[in-house]
Amino acid sequence: MRLGLLMLLLMFVAVACKEEKKAKVIRLEEKKVEVPSFDGALAYRLVAEQVAYGPRVPGTPAHDSTAQWIVRQMRKRGLTVHVQRFVATRHDGVPLKGQNIVARYMPKLPNRLLLMAHWDTRYMSDMEEDESKRKLPVLGADDGASGVAVLIALADALVRDSVAAGVDFVFFDLEDQGAPNGDPNSWCLGSQYWSNNRVPSGYRATAGILLDMVGSEMAIFRRERYSEQFAPHINEKVWHMAGVAGYRPYFPDEVGPPILDDHVFVNQLARIPSINIIYTSPHTPKGFGTHWHTQKDNMDIISKEKLRAVGLTVLHYIMHYHAR
Numbered sequence: 001m002r003l004g005l006l007m008l009l010l011m012f013v014a015v016a017c018k019e020e021k022k023a024k025v026i027r028l029e030e031k032k033v034e035v036p037s038f039d040g041a042l043a044y045r046l047v048a049e050q051v052a053y054g055p056r057v058p059g060t061p062a063h064d065s066t067a068q069w070i071v072r073q074m075r076k077r078g079l080t081v082h083v084q085r086f087v088a089t090r091h092d093g094v095p096l097k098g099q100n101i102v103a104r105y106m107p108k109l110p111n112r113l114l115l116m117a118h119w120d121t122r123y124m125s126d127m128e129e130d131e132s133k134r135k136l137p138v139l140g141a142d143d144g145a146s147g148v149a150v151l152i153a154l155a156d157a158l159v160r161d162s163v164a165a166g167v168d169f170v171f172f173d174l175e176d177q178g179a180p181n182g183d184p185n186s187w188c189l190g191s192q193y194w195s196n197n198r199v200p201s202g203y204r205a206t207a208g209i210l211l212d213m214v215g216s217e218m219a220i221f222r223r224e225r226y227s228e229q230f231a232p233h234i235n236e237k238v239w240h241m242a243g244v245a246g247y248r249p250y251f252p253d254e255v256g257p258p259i260l261d262d263h264v265f266v267n268q269l270a271r272i273p274s275i276n277i278i279y280t281s282p283h284t285p286k287g288f289g290t291h292w293h294t295q296k297d298n299m300d301i302i303s304k305e306k307l308r309a310v311g312l313t314v315l316h317y318i319m320h321y322h323a324r
């Protein structure tokens with residue numbers, strides 16, 4: 001993903017100014033709800049297992065093996081899995097074979113929640129200070145594996161407690177192969193394809209939550225600005241739930257920058273109101289963690305506690321606002 005374009009930002013700033021005049025009157029859920037436990041140790045192991053394959057760059061054996069691994073993880077927990085294969089073109093003309101993986105929990109329930117993450121990793125470390133390392137692919141412990149791991153561990157929690165909730169997990173491919181300062185549409189190729197060719201066909205959901213870079217020990221989650229414009233009601237509830245779960249320090253009540261990520265296309269093309277939980281930093285020149293798109297995005301920076309904080313927050317959201 002990348003920071004949003006100035007044009008889009010200005011557009012939303014205009015909307016934001018209008019919105020500010022309205023007082024916040026959203027009444028948030030306060031009832032007592034049983035929330036299943038979230039296994040942070042499992043999520044951590046699931047990050048490590050993906051990283052052990054090596055960088056999940058399209059066209060490599062590691063990429064293919066990891067797709068099969070995700071399918072196995074979801075099938076062995078009893079979910080219904082569909083693999084959507086597609087071909088897309090990288091910004092420099094290289095053809096890429098992609099696989100979006102859709103796993104459905106309690107598919108017969110009509111009210112659907114869409115949980116998303118990208119599973120591919122970037123083909124180059126273009127944010128490396130050391131020029132000799134810029135051609136190396138990113139290992140993506142945080143940028144790729146963390147979101148996938150939390151989604152699988154969430155499925156694990158729902159299955160373990162037989163939670164009655166319609167939840168679909170979509171693992172997008174080809175999110176992170178875009179042009180550094182070029183065409184914004186060169187990013188998020190998997191979510192663009194899925195949003196235009198939904199599996200299952202005509203798929204709808206009442207809400208969507210995207211997880212991206214949710215596993216590093218320094219991560220802080222501010223409300224992402226496009227999410228705040230597209231789906232402020234979901235942001236409001238998720239951040240409220242983070243407080244209920246005891247994670248306010250990790251989820252401060254602040255709005256961060258707009259990030260061009262899979263949720264933007266899901267909002268615009270599939271018209272499913274969706275938010276992004278993503279680590280952005282006000283203290284680094286790049287706006288993300290210092291490991292972003294470098295060789296430092298490895299297991300050394302992954303925190304079990306942070307994975308658990310995000311997983312349990314989403315689980316609280318499911319139990320308070322989505323489960324029957």
Ligand SMILES: [Zn+2]
Nearest residue numbers: 001122143176
């Ligand atoms: Zn990335």
